[in-house]
Amino acid sequence: MKFFEKLDSLDVRWLYLLLAIVVTIPFFKPFGLPIQVDNMTRQAFDTIESAPPGSYVFLSFDFLPSTLTENGTQAAIVARHCFQRNLKVLVGSAESNNEGVQLAQSIIEPIAKEMNKEYGVDWVNLGFKVGGGLYVRSMIEDIIKANADQDFTGKKLSEMPIMQGIKSLKECEILASFTSLGGALNDFVAYLYSEYGNKVIAGITGGMITQYIVYLQSGQYKGILGGLTGAAQYEFLLGKPGKAIQGMDSQSAAHALFFVFVVLGNIGFYLKSKKRS
Amino acid sequence: MRRQLPVWLGFIAGMLVIIARYFAFPGFTQVQKTLDNWAMYSGAAAFLMGMINLTIVHKTNIQRRRENWGASLVLLIAMFGYFIYGLFTGPDDKLFVSIFNATISPLGSAMFSLLAFYMLSAAYRAFRMKTLEATILLAAGLIGILGNAPIGAAISPWIPSARNWMTEILNTAAMRAVTIGTALGAYAAMVRILLGIERSYLGGRGD
Amino acid sequence: MGGLPKTVELTIGAIGTLAVFSFLYKENLAYRYMEHIYIGLAAAHGAVLTFHNQLKPLFLKQIGAQGQYSLLIPVAMGLLLYLRYGPKEWVWISRLPMAFWVGYNAGYTLAYDPKVLLGQITGTFLKFSAKTVGESINNILFVLICVFTLVYFMFTLKREGQVMKGISAFTRYAFMVALGVGFSNGIMARVSLFLGRVQFLLGDWLGLVK
Structure with a gap:
C-alpha cells in the first residue's frame, strides 16, 4: 500500500523522465521484435502493387510537421513503392497544406534521386493551392489549369513529360492522402471514388484509425496505413526497413510502460477503495 | 440589406451547386466550374489574414507591455522577416527551405509530441475500473495498447488478433452508426445555413 | 541565397526541440520564445507559398498574359474580407465572401456527400450466412451494434421497457470497446511522435543511431 501511496504522490x-528513457533505450539495444502485418496495411500495399506500371498516382501531403513522424514515414515508403512499380507520381496537397507541400519536396527528392527517378518525368510537385475540395474539383477538370500551369518551383507544367499522359485527376489510378485531418480523404471519396471509381488509400495518424476504418470496411478506401505502426508494416512488406521499423521497438517499450502504469494505477485504486470501505 | 444580402448570396451559391449536381443543366454546370475557380482564388486573396490577425494581437501585447511581450516582438520580427525574404526569393530558395527545416519542421513536431507525456500521466491517474462500463473500456484499451505494437504479438498471437477483431468489428460497427448520425446532422446544419436559419458564421462586430 | 549547412540546420532544430521539451520540467522563457517563433514563421510560410504558387501565376499568367480579366472578380471578393479591419460601418461587407464560401460549401456537402453516406449504409448490409461460422457471427454482431447504436442515439425514443434497456446496455458496452480502442490508438500516435523526435536527436543530429 505504501508503494502506491508513494507512487501517487510522486512528482x-x-x-x-521514465518515458523518455524507455523510448530511448531500444534505439541503442534493439529487441528486434517481429512485425505483424494487419489487413489495413496489406490492402494498401496490394492496391499499389496491382497498379499497372506507368499509371498515375496522386500523393497528397496533408499534414503539418506535428505528425511528420507518422505521416511523413508513411508517405516516404508509399512513394518508394510507387517508384519501384514505375508509377507516375503527382505530389500536392488536396487539403491546402502549405507545410505539407514543403515537406513533400524534402521527403520525395532524396528517394527519387536514390531510385534514379527524374523530376518532371517520373514525379512532380504541383505546389500549394488554397481551396481544398475546390482544388480537387478543379483538378478533375484540368490539372494544369487548376495549377495555373506551374509547379512548386514555378516551372511550366505543360512542358513536363509527366503531364503529357494525364489531363484530369480522374485519370489517376490511385489517390493517397497522408493526413492528420482527413479532409482530402472525404473529397477523394466524394468526388473521385463515388463518381469515377478511383482507388483511395488513407495514410492517417494512429488516433484517426478508430473513426476512418469505417470507410475501409465499406470499400470506399482500398487500404489504410495507420500511424507509425502502419508505416512499419508497409516497410516490412516492401522489404525496405526504414525509420518506422527502427522505431517499433521503442514503440513497444513505451506501450509496455503505459500498460504497467494503467495496471498499477488500478491496483492502487482498488487497494485504496478497499481500505476506505 | 446588411443582414439579408450575405444570406441570399450564400443561398444562391449553394443552390447553384445543388441544381448543377441533381439536374445537370449544361449552363449551370459551366457556371459551377467558373465559381469553383472563383472560390479558390478569392480564398487565396485572403492570404494575409493570418498574418494581420497575429500582428494585431501581438502589437497590442507589445504596446501594453503584457507578460511575454518580448516573445511577441520576436514573433513579429520572425514573421515579417521570413515573409519578406520568401516573397522575394520563393519556396525553393535554399535559405528559405533551410529556415523551414531548422525551425518550423522540428518545432512543430516537438510541440505535438509533448502530448505523449501527458497521456502517460493521464493513463495512470484517470484510467480506472470504477464501473462495469469503465472496466470494459479499460480492458479494450489494455488489449489495444499491447496489440498496437509488436510487443503484443511477441507476448501472444491472441493479442493482435483480439485487437484487430475489436477494431474491425466492434469499433467499426459503432463508428459506422456515428458516421451515419453525424452525416445526417451535417446535412441538417447545411440546410439551416442555406435557409439563413443558422447565421452564427456571419457573426462579428458591426451590422 | 545558399542554404545553411546541414549540421547547422540540424543543430538549430535540435536546440529548438530541447527548448520545447524543457516545458515538461517547467514553463519557461525558452519554450515561450520557441512557440512564438514557430507561430510567426508558420504564418509567414503559408502566405509566401500562397503568393508564389497561386497569386503570382494568377496575376502574371492568367490575368496578365492570357487576359482572363474575369478572375479579378474573385480577387476583389477575397479582398473584401479585409474590410473587417476597416471602419465599423463597412464590416458587414466583409461577410459577403464568407457567406459565399459557406453557402457554396454547404451546397457541395448536400450535393456530393449523400453518395458517400449511401456507401456507408450499404456497407452495413452484410450476409448473415457467410462462408464461415465466425464470419457470420461477426456480421450479425456488426449489424446489431450498428443498428442499436443508431437507436441509442435517437434521443426522442424513451428508454423504457426491457427491450430498450437491453439495447441501451448492449450499445454502451460496445461503445466502451470502441472508446478503449480509440484511447489505445491515441497512445500509439502520441508515442510515435515523441519517438520520432528521439530519432531526430539521436540519429539525424548526433548520429548515434543509424
Whole structure:
C-alpha cells in the first residue's frame, strides 16, 4: 500500500523522465521484435502493387510537421513503392497544406534521386493551392489549369513529360492522402471514388484509425496505413526497413510502460477503495 | 440589406451547386466550374489574414507591455522577416527551405509530441475500473495498447488478433452508426445555413 | 541565397526541440520564445507559398498574359474580407465572401456527400450466412451494434421497457470497446511522435543511431 501511496504522490516529472528513457533505450539495444502485418496495411500495399506500371498516382501531403513522424514515414515508403512499380507520381496537397507541400519536396527528392527517378518525368510537385475540395474539383477538370500551369518551383507544367499522359485527376489510378485531418480523404471519396471509381488509400495518424476504418470496411478506401505502426508494416512488406521499423521497438517499450502504469494505477485504486470501505 | 444580402448570396451559391449536381443543366454546370475557380482564388486573396490577425494581437501585447511581450516582438520580427525574404526569393530558395527545416519542421513536431507525456500521466491517474462500463473500456484499451505494437504479438498471437477483431468489428460497427448520425446532422446544419436559419458564421462586430 | 549547412540546420532544430521539451520540467522563457517563433514563421510560410504558387501565376499568367480579366472578380471578393479591419460601418461587407464560401460549401456537402453516406449504409448490409461460422457471427454482431447504436442515439425514443434497456446496455458496452480502442490508438500516435523526435536527436543530429 505504501508503494502506491508513494507512487501517487510522486512528482509527475519522474514519469516523464521514465518515458523518455524507455523510448530511448531500444534505439541503442534493439529487441528486434517481429512485425505483424494487419489487413489495413496489406490492402494498401496490394492496391499499389496491382497498379499497372506507368499509371498515375496522386500523393497528397496533408499534414503539418506535428505528425511528420507518422505521416511523413508513411508517405516516404508509399512513394518508394510507387517508384519501384514505375508509377507516375503527382505530389500536392488536396487539403491546402502549405507545410505539407514543403515537406513533400524534402521527403520525395532524396528517394527519387536514390531510385534514379527524374523530376518532371517520373514525379512532380504541383505546389500549394488554397481551396481544398475546390482544388480537387478543379483538378478533375484540368490539372494544369487548376495549377495555373506551374509547379512548386514555378516551372511550366505543360512542358513536363509527366503531364503529357494525364489531363484530369480522374485519370489517376490511385489517390493517397497522408493526413492528420482527413479532409482530402472525404473529397477523394466524394468526388473521385463515388463518381469515377478511383482507388483511395488513407495514410492517417494512429488516433484517426478508430473513426476512418469505417470507410475501409465499406470499400470506399482500398487500404489504410495507420500511424507509425502502419508505416512499419508497409516497410516490412516492401522489404525496405526504414525509420518506422527502427522505431517499433521503442514503440513497444513505451506501450509496455503505459500498460504497467494503467495496471498499477488500478491496483492502487482498488487497494485504496478497499481500505476506505 | 446588411443582414439579408450575405444570406441570399450564400443561398444562391449553394443552390447553384445543388441544381448543377441533381439536374445537370449544361449552363449551370459551366457556371459551377467558373465559381469553383472563383472560390479558390478569392480564398487565396485572403492570404494575409493570418498574418494581420497575429500582428494585431501581438502589437497590442507589445504596446501594453503584457507578460511575454518580448516573445511577441520576436514573433513579429520572425514573421515579417521570413515573409519578406520568401516573397522575394520563393519556396525553393535554399535559405528559405533551410529556415523551414531548422525551425518550423522540428518545432512543430516537438510541440505535438509533448502530448505523449501527458497521456502517460493521464493513463495512470484517470484510467480506472470504477464501473462495469469503465472496466470494459479499460480492458479494450489494455488489449489495444499491447496489440498496437509488436510487443503484443511477441507476448501472444491472441493479442493482435483480439485487437484487430475489436477494431474491425466492434469499433467499426459503432463508428459506422456515428458516421451515419453525424452525416445526417451535417446535412441538417447545411440546410439551416442555406435557409439563413443558422447565421452564427456571419457573426462579428458591426451590422 | 545558399542554404545553411546541414549540421547547422540540424543543430538549430535540435536546440529548438530541447527548448520545447524543457516545458515538461517547467514553463519557461525558452519554450515561450520557441512557440512564438514557430507561430510567426508558420504564418509567414503559408502566405509566401500562397503568393508564389497561386497569386503570382494568377496575376502574371492568367490575368496578365492570357487576359482572363474575369478572375479579378474573385480577387476583389477575397479582398473584401479585409474590410473587417476597416471602419465599423463597412464590416458587414466583409461577410459577403464568407457567406459565399459557406453557402457554396454547404451546397457541395448536400450535393456530393449523400453518395458517400449511401456507401456507408450499404456497407452495413452484410450476409448473415457467410462462408464461415465466425464470419457470420461477426456480421450479425456488426449489424446489431450498428443498428442499436443508431437507436441509442435517437434521443426522442424513451428508454423504457426491457427491450430498450437491453439495447441501451448492449450499445454502451460496445461503445466502451470502441472508446478503449480509440484511447489505445491515441497512445500509439502520441508515442510515435515523441519517438520520432528521439530519432531526430539521436540519429539525424548526433548520429548515434543509424
